[in-house]
Structure formats: C-alpha cells, structure tokens
Amino acid sequence: KHLPYTFNRVSAEESIKMSREFYDKMNERRTIRFFSPDPVPREVIENIIKVAGTAPSGAHTEPWTFVAVCDPEVKQQIRAVVEMEEETNYAKRMGNQWVKDLKFLRTDCVKEYLTMAPWLLLVFKQTYGMLPDGRKRNHYYHEISTAIAGGILLCAIQTAGLATLTSTPLNCGPAIRGILQRPPNEKLLLLMPVGYPAPDATVPDLTRKPLEELMVTV
Amino acid sequence: KHLPYTFNRVSAEESIKMSREFYDKMNERRTIRFFSPDPVPREVIENIIKVAGTAPSGAHTEPWTFVAVCDPEVKQQIRAVVEMEEETNYAKRMGNQWVKDLKFLRTDCVKEYLTMAPWLLLVFKQTYGMLPDGRKRNHYYHEISTAIAGGILLCAIQTAGLATLTSTPLNCGPAIRGILQRPPNEKLLLLMPVGYPAPDATVPDLTRKPLEELMVTV
Ligand SMILES: Cc1cc2nc3c(=O)[nH]c(=O)nc-3n(C[C@H](O)[C@H](O)[C@H](O)COP(=O)(O)O)c2cc1C
Ligand SMILES: Cc1cc2nc3c(=O)[nH]c(=O)nc-3n(C[C@H](O)[C@H](O)[C@H](O)COP(=O)(O)O)c2cc1C
Numbered sequence: 001k002h003l004p005y006t007f008n009r010v011s012a013e014e015s016i017k018m019s020r021e022f023y024d025k026m027n028e029r030r031t032i033r034f035f036s037p038d039p040v041p042r043e044v045i046e047n048i049i050k051v052a053g054t055a056p057s058g059a060h061t062e063p064w065t066f067v068a069v070c071d072p073e074v075k076q077q078i079r080a081v082v083e084m085e086e087e088t089n090y091a092k093r094m095g096n097q098w099v100k101d102l103k104f105l106r107t108d109c110v111k112e113y114l115t116m117a118p119w120l121l122l123v124f125k126q127t128y129g130m131l132p133d134g135r136k137r138n139h140y141y142h143e144i145s146t147a148i149a150g151g152i153l154l155c156a157i158q159t160a161g162l163a164t165l166t167s168t169p170l171n172c173g174p175a176i177r178g179i180l181q182r183p184p185n186e187k188l189l190l191l192m193p194v195g196y197p198a199p200d201a202t203v204p205d206l207t208r209k210p211l212e213e214l215m216v217t218v
Numbered sequence: 219k220h221l222p223y224t225f226n227r228v229s230a231e232e233s234i235k236m237s238r239e240f241y242d243k244m245n246e247r248r249t250i251r252f253f254s255p256d257p258v259p260r261e262v263i264e265n266i267i268k269v270a271g272t273a274p275s276g277a278h279t280e281p282w283t284f285v286a287v288c289d290p291e292v293k294q295q296i297r298a299v300v301e302m303e304e305e306t307n308y309a310k311r312m313g314n315q316w317v318k319d320l321k322f323l324r325t326d327c328v329k330e331y332l333t334m335a336p337w338l339l340l341v342f343k344q345t346y347g348m349l350p351d352g353r354k355r356n357h358y359y360h361e362i363s364t365a366i367a368g369g370i371l372l373c374a375i376q377t378a379g380l381a382t383l384t385s386t387p388l389n390c391g392p393a394i395r396g397i398l399q400r401p402p403n404e405k406l407l408l409l410m411p412v413g414y415p416a417p418d419a420t421v422p423d424l425t426r427k428p429l430e431e432l433m434v435t436v
Contacts, residue, residue: 002420010379019265047237151369161228202220
C-alpha cells in the first residue's frame with residue numbers, strides 16, 4: 001500500500017540558508033580522542049539513536065542494533081579487548097605502511113577514552129534477520145545501510161552538541177559481541193565513545209579537501 | 219602536529235531539545251520515487267556536498283568523489299543503463315525471494331525519476347589514491363567511510379528541504395563510470411536523484427522500528 005506524501009516546500013533562499021548553516025555546524029565536527037567524564041543525559045543518547053533509526057535501508061530491513069554502554073565495568077572490559085587487539089594490530093596486522101599513514105594522528109594502543117567517555121555506542125550490522133516462522137530473512141546491503149545509519153548518527157551527535165570518535169576496531173568484533181551477548185547475526189561495525197571533549201583535548205592539524213576536489217559537475 | 223580543540227558546550231536541556239528537533243526533522247525523511255522537475259539552485263547542491271565532505275574517514279584519506287549531474291542528456295544515458303540492468307536484475311540476478319521482498323515498495327525497471335529529478339548525485343568510493351610521486355596510496359576502510367559520508371549527505375539533503383532516493387544500482391557501476399569518465403580507482407557506491415517530490419508523490423506505507431528494537435542499554 002502506498003500513501004500520499006505530504007511535503008512542505010521551502011523557498012530557494014531558505015534552502016540555501018539552511019544548507020549553509022548545516023555545513024557550518026558539521027564542519028566544526030572533529031574526531032575527539034580525549035574525553036571528559038562528564039555525564040550526558042540518557043534522553044540525548046536515546047534521541048540520537050532514534051535519529052540513526054530513521055536511516056534508509058535495502059528493502060526496509062533496518063539491519064542494525066545500537067548498543068549504548070554506560071556501565072563502567074563493561075566499558076573496562078571493552079577497553080581491555082581493544083587495547084589487547086590493537087597491540088597486535090600495530091605490531092603485526094596493519095603492516096608498516098598503515099602504521100606510517102597513521103603517524104600524524106598520534107594514535108596508539110592506549111585507549112583511555114573507552115573508559116573516560118560517559119557512553120560507548122556500538123553499532124552492529126545484522127547480517128540477516130529472523131522471520132516469525134524461524135526462517136532467516138535476507139538483509140540486502142546490510143553493511144552499507146548500517147554505515148549510512150552511522151553517518152546519520154554522527155550528524156545527530158554533532159547537532160546535539162556532543163563529540164565522538166568513529167572507529168572500526170580491527171579484530172575486536174567477536175570478543176565485544178561476547179561481552180555484550182549479541183546474537184550471531186550481529187557483527188560489530190563501529191565503536192563510538194560519546195561525550196564532551198576534555199578541556200585540554202587536542203586534534204591533529206588537518207584540513208579537508210576543498211569543493212573542487214570533492215565535486216564534479218556534469 | 220596537534221592543536222587545541224575549541225568546543226562550546228551547550229546545557230543538557232539545550233542538548234535534549236536539539237536532539238529532539240533533529241529527530242523530528244529526520245523522521246520526516248522518506249525515500250521519494252516520484253520527482254518534480256522543478257530546479258534546485260546549484261549552490262544548495264554545492265553546500266550539501268560540502269557537508270558530506272566533512273565526514274570522518276580511515277586515516278583521513280577522504281576516499282570519495284561526488285558527481286552532480288544536471289545535463290539532461292547525461293541523465294538520459296544513466297537512466298538507459300540503469301533500466302537495462304534492472305531488467306536483468308529483476309528477471310535473473312536478484313532471484314525470487316529478493317523480488318518478493320521488494321513487492322511492497324512497488325519498484326520496477328522503469329526509473330522515470332532518473333530523468334525527472336533536476337540533479338543526480340553519484341557517490342563514488344576511491345578504492346585507492348595517488349601520491350604525488352605516482353605510487354598508490356592505501357585507502358583504508360574506503361567503502362565504510364564513503365557510506366558514512368552518504369549518511370551525512372542524506373542529513374544535508376533533508377536539512378536543506380530536498381528529497382532523494384538512496385540506491386545502489388546493481389551491476390551499473392562500470393557503465394556509469396564510463397559515461398562520467400571517472401578513473402579506474404573510483405567505484406560507484408550510491409546513485410541519488412535529488413529534488414522536490416512530485417505534487418502527487420506517494421510512499422509505501424511503512425513504519426520504523428521503535429526505540430526498544432533499535433537500542434540496547436548496558
Ligand atoms: C543501500 C540501499 C539501497 C537501496 N536501493 C534502492 C533501490 O534500488 N530502489 C529503491 O527504490 N529504493 C532503494 N532503497 C531505499 C529503500 O527501499 C528505503 O530506504 C526503505 O524502503 C525504507 O524507506 P524510507 O527510506 O522511506 O524510510 C535503498 C536503500 C538503501 C539504504
Ligand atoms: C571507518 C573509520 C575508521 C576509523 N578508525 C579510527 C581508529 O581506529 N582510531 C582513531 O583514532 N580514529 C579513527 N578514525 C577517525 C579518523 O582518523 C578521522 O576521521 C580522520 O583522521 C579525519 O579527522 P576528523 O574526523 O577530525 O575530520 C576512523 C574513521 C573512520 C571513518
């Protein structure tokens with residue numbers, strides 16, 4: 001069944017203005033690696049996850065689960081897994097070139113932010129679903145749909161005045177899935193601490209590609 | 219080199235309010251399959267692409283190119299490719315179950331929106347980059363980074379008061395890459411018509427998962 005779609009059109013001027021303002025807001029976003037322990041209200045976390053849940057998905061399968069961790073012990077367990085795996089990642093799995101390419105970020109195997117930030121958001125993609133009769137349901141394009149939802153989540157975090165770090169912890173998925181007791185159809189896609197930057201937080205001095213390098217008009 | 223990060227913290231009340239408002243705005247988004255031919259100012263298209271370009275990316279490789287097509291002939295060529303491939307997709311490649319799972323959307327091989335919408339945005343992931351000395355540069359996590367940028371693009375489109383359809387046209391990448399003369403390191407990830415819904419546009423009658431099914435708190 002299809003329904004009429006009610007749409008309130010804004011003027012071209014208003015559209016230009018809103019697109020500029022949203023750019024200014026989003027362009028302030030930086031990946032933060034030093035967090036304040038200050039609490040963030042649960043309602044904000046719920047709202048930003050609700051925003052992520054408005055994402056489009058292949059065949060409307062909504063193939064995602066968002067786990068929000070505030071329990072200090074669970075955060076500590078996740079940190080322990082990530083730090084252990086990152087040691088092997090830096091020493092062996094990533095290889096020289098990758099480690100070199102990350103130098104300017106000054107990241108390393110110590111992940112204090114995983115216990116410092118008030119919340120950890122873990123974005124799981126559901127590789128398949130379950131029908132009421134127990135059969136598996138195909139989740140077409142589950143990874144790309146969930147990554148798109150992750151991009152929408154980032155906008156919600158920024159709009160709510162919070163900071164995050166986007167990460168895809170190499171090789172940590174199965175252990176973290178175990179800690180969080182997620183079912184076998186769920187695979188970890190993103191791990192994002194959410195909170196406020198530490199007062200003395202620093203960020204790598206980097207610039208973004210200008211429009212000419214981003215966009216081609218035909 | 220790292221620099222201090224200046225952050226203006228908002229109150230918890232303000233944060234709750236902004237996160238609610240953004241949810242209301244994003245929850246209005248629907249995938250639109252019937253477009254009006256009314257023009258959209260080029261500046262809005264530029265601004266929304268600039269927003270997408272603020273996305274995070276693995277090792278800050280910014281592995282994306284956004285092609286904005288407004289030339290009617292090129293739109294027609296893209297439509298011809300997609301319609302031809304979709305015939306084979308529906309008849310053979312997707313299989314019975316997939317076609318059945320799409321029935322409620324009432325999509326088919328006719329893609330009038332690809333010539334009706336004033337703009338087509340094509341999001342390419344760059345599978346690798348080029349260093350000044352001609353060597354290849356690794357683009358870590360290029361697909362997920364570009365999909366995240368796609369999610370941010372969707373927020374920018376919605377915030378600017380425009381509508382889109384998110385699609386990943388199966389098997390159309392190489393031909394469309396040819397039409398747009400993109401280099402071999404660029405692969406098509408998303409094809410998104412952008413504009414205003416037709417006055418009589420309809421949308422499938424669907425609902426989104428409630429918070430309890432989206433979110434797990436630990
Ligand atoms: C990765 C991806 C691929 C999609 N491909 C198509 C497509 O080829 N054709 C189409 O009509 N819709 C496509 N969609 C849109 C979904 O059908 C739509 O998001 C879903 O039905 C939910 O509807 P909503 O976006 O209005 O909430 C795609 C969405 C995603 C995320
Ligand atoms: C898929 C993906 C994986 C990332 N993984 C890490 C990570 O493991 N550790 C980290 O410190 N930053 C990680 N980042 C953040 C990037 O380093 C960051 O986005 C990039 O340097 C640009 O900086 P900005 O986000 O401040 O613009 C990741 C980003 C993406 C998109």
